[in-house]
Amino acid sequence: MDEREAVTVVRLRAGTARQPSFFVHWKRALRHSLALFFYALNCPLAAVGQPITFAAIGDFGSDNISTKQVAGLVKSWRPDFILTLGDNNYPSGSAATIDRNIGQFYHEFIGGYHGRYGAGAATNRFFPCLGNHDWVADGAKPYLDYFTLPGNERYYTFRRGSVEFFCLDSDAKEPDGTAPGSVQGRWLQQQLTNSTAPWKLVYFHHAPFTSGTQHGTHTGETKRMDWPFRDWGASVVLAGHDHIYERIHTNGLVYFVNGLGGDSRDKFHRVPVAGSVKRYSADFGAMRVQASEKAMLFLFFNRHGSVVDSYQMVKPEAAAAGK
Numbered sequence: 001m002d003e004r005e006a007v008t009v010v011r012l013r014a015g016t017a018r019q020p021s022f023f024v025h026w027k028r029a030l031r032h033s034l035a036l037f038f039y040a041l042n043c044p045l046a047a048v049g050q051p052i053t054f055a056a057i058g059d060f061g062s063d064n065i066s067t068k069q070v071a072g073l074v075k076s077w078r079p080d081f082i083l084t085l086g087d088n089n090y091p092s093g094s095a096a097t098i099d100r101n102i103g104q105f106y107h108e109f110i111g112g113y114h115g116r117y118g119a120g121a122a123t124n125r126f127f128p129c130l131g132n133h134d135w136v137a138d139g140a141k142p143y144l145d146y147f148t149l150p151g152n153e154r155y156y157t158f159r160r161g162s163v164e165f166f167c168l169d170s171d172a173k174e175p176d177g178t179a180p181g182s183v184q185g186r187w188l189q190q191q192l193t194n195s196t197a198p199w200k201l202v203y204f205h206h207a208p209f210t211s212g213t214q215h216g217t218h219t220g221e222t223k224r225m226d227w228p229f230r231d232w233g234a235s236v237v238l239a240g241h242d243h244i245y246e247r248i249h250t251n252g253l254v255y256f257v258n259g260l261g262g263d264s265r266d267k268f269h270r271v272p273v274a275g276s277v278k279r280y281s282a283d284f285g286a287m288r289v290q291a292s293e294k295a296m297l298f299l300f301f302n303r304h305g306s307v308v309d310s311y312q313m314v315k316p317e318a319a320a321a322g323k
């Protein structure tokens with residue numbers, strides 16, 4: 001906010017020695033109120049420590065009614081920004097489908113948007129990660145051309161409010177590797193170590209723990225993403241790939257699988273993965289997260305707005321104080 005605006009508004013409220021006429025006063029007050037209102041509307045950047053609300057969607061990139069309905073739900077929350085958990089553009093990450101699969105539903109959140117569905121965001125509020133379907137296109141070029149993201153755009157970090165976000169590229173085609181000791185792995189370890197944020201949220205596409213039939217832990221397909229996230233300081237891990245919702249408490253962390261963003265729905269393996277607490281794939285849906293310095297509340301809703309799962313993480317000191 002322009003500090004002068006705030007000062008003026010306070011003075012107008014407090015009154016001044018030389019009172020302007022009622023009409024002039026009213027006009028100024030209106031002008032400043034409008035300026036503040038539009039500032040609030042356009043301000044996606046929560047200051048450090050300020051509570052934030054964001055959405056997370058996974059495996060959504062299809063032009064169909066489910067994706068549209070999930071997008072409607074997400075937008076009804078008026079989130080500060082949206083994370084995606086990959087597979088943003090089915091089936092092959094193509095430039096020919098990317099705007100129809102993403103921009104059609106979420107253009108208002110995308111910075112530097114040049115698609116055909118209307119205006120984008122003045123400041124980017126859409127933070128996707130790469131999925132295997134995005135990588136079907138050579139070099140994931142359509143994705144990298146479409147979005148304007150921090151860092152090298154494949155893996156990156158950004159901070160909002162009390163949360164630092166760490167987006168990884170978990171696809172085997174990632175040039176900097178997907179092992180904990182790879183260039184990307186060492187980057188993450190360093191970034192987590194350096195971060196002073198109260199909460200450190202890691203997100204990527206290939207869920208290391210999942211009970212899904214397609215890509216579940218039982219298949220061994222995504223074992224490569226079982227990194228020492230907790231040892232490196234992460235607070236929580238979000239991923240997708242299996243088109244299910246699941247909350248798993250393992251390795252001293254909470255892992256969410258969230259792949260019900262609209263493409264299709266998968267089933268569960270008959271034996272759930274160790275630590276699985278909640279499993280759902282009866283309908284599509286999305287996650288809403290509210291984060292303050294002391295707590296993070298994760299809610300998963302189905303596309304009709306019913307709460308499927310609710311989980312709160314509280315800082316130990318806040319819990320001890322009964323806050």
Ligand SMILES: [Zn+2]
Pocket residue numbers: 086087131132133205240241242
């Ligand atoms: Zn996938």
